[in-house]
Amino acid sequence: MDYATLAVERFDAVCRISLARESARNAQSQQMLDELDHALDAAAGDASVRVVVIAGRGAHFSAGHDLKEAQARRADFTVEQRWEYESRRYYGYCLRIWDFPKPTIAQVQGACVAGGFMIANMCDLIVCADDAYFSDPVGHTLAAAATEVLIHPWVMGLRKAKEMLYTGEKVDAQEALRIGMVNRVVPVAGLEPATLALAQRIAQAPPFGLRLIKRSLNRTADAQGFRTALAAHFDTHQLSHLSEEFQAVRERGLAQAIQRNKKGETA
Ligand code: ZN
Numbered sequence: 001m002d003y004a005t006l007a008v009e010r011f012d013a014v015c016r017i018s019l020a021r022e023s024a025r026n027a028q029s030q031q032m033l034d035e036l037d038h039a040l041d042a043a044a045g046d047a048s049v050r051v052v053v054i055a056g057r058g059a060h061f062s063a064g065h066d067l068k069e070a071q072a073r074r075a076d077f078t079v080e081q082r083w084e085y086e087s088r089r090y091y092g093y094c095l096r097i098w099d100f101p102k103p104t105i106a107q108v109q110g111a112c113v114a115g116g117f118m119i120a121n122m123c124d125l126i127v128c129a130d131d132a133y134f135s136d137p138v139g140h141t142l143a144a145a146a147t148e149v150l151i152h153p154w155v156m157g158l159r160k161a162k163e164m165l166y167t168g169e170k171v172d173a174q175e176a177l178r179i180g181m182v183n184r185v186v187p188v189a190g191l192e193p194a195t196l197a198l199a200q201r202i203a204q205a206p207p208f209g210l211r212l213i214k215r216s217l218n219r220t221a222d223a224q225g226f227r228t229a230l231a232a233h234f235d236t237h238q239l240s241h242l243s244e245e246f247q248a249v250r251e252r253g254l255a256q257a258i259q260r261n262k263k264g265e266t267a
Contacts, residue, residue: 005032013050022058027066055107062116090148097122140168143245150233
């Protein structure tokens with residue numbers, strides 16, 4: 001299967017799915033999200049695949065959702081249309097990564113921002129390069145209630161998640177390692193081999209046993225209210241798309257909001 005926005009490669013029992021819109025810093029278009037879900041579905045159904053790596057081609061893992069496309073196609077969505085779109089492509093696709101029946105590893109370098117960060121954090125493990133940085137700045141830039149899937153407190157701790165979301169500031173690779181949000185930090189040149197080596201090691205385990213381990217680990221989070229909290233946040237996020245604050249950002253341009261934030265202007 002050939003994809004326009006992804007590259008899929010096999011290394012024995014490891015399937016690596018790379019976001020491949022380098023010129024757009026791997027911004028996630030609708031097509032990319034649909035293709036990623038399709039590629040994951042194929043990997044889930046292929047018994048010869050035991051571990052999946054989600055990576056990004058080029059200097060950055062992903063800059064997040066494609067805001068130019070969002071402005072052009074979805075700025076005037078009704079509540080019903082936005083709910084349908086985001087519940088399927090953001091919430092639904094993310095939970096499918098979380099529930100993926102095999103171990104997943106995010107391989108991250110450079111920017112891992114907003115919608116890109118959301119996807120990396122749905123993976124079981126993260127290996128990152130020492131130039132990686134993670135942020136969810138959309139409270140500041142778009143006046144949105146974070147991204148659609150509030151995974152962060154579950155993988156970085158409540159205190160750090162609050163700091164990151166209130167300030168909109170980046171978490172660098174070493175800090176991500178220190179707080180336990182990523183598993184390993186390696187030099188940029190060693191990122192691919194280090195991630196593949198970890199994936200190959202995991203792939204040696206009997207797959208059904210691994211699948212059960214993953215189910216139980218994820219149920220540990222479910223027992224603490226993981227799914228209920230994520231579902232509640234999705235609804236809250238939808239409310240933030242209707243606020244006067246968000247409407248003001250939308251009228252000034254969603255994609256331009258990032259530039260305004262860099263210049264220190266408020267959203
Ligand atoms: Zn949204």
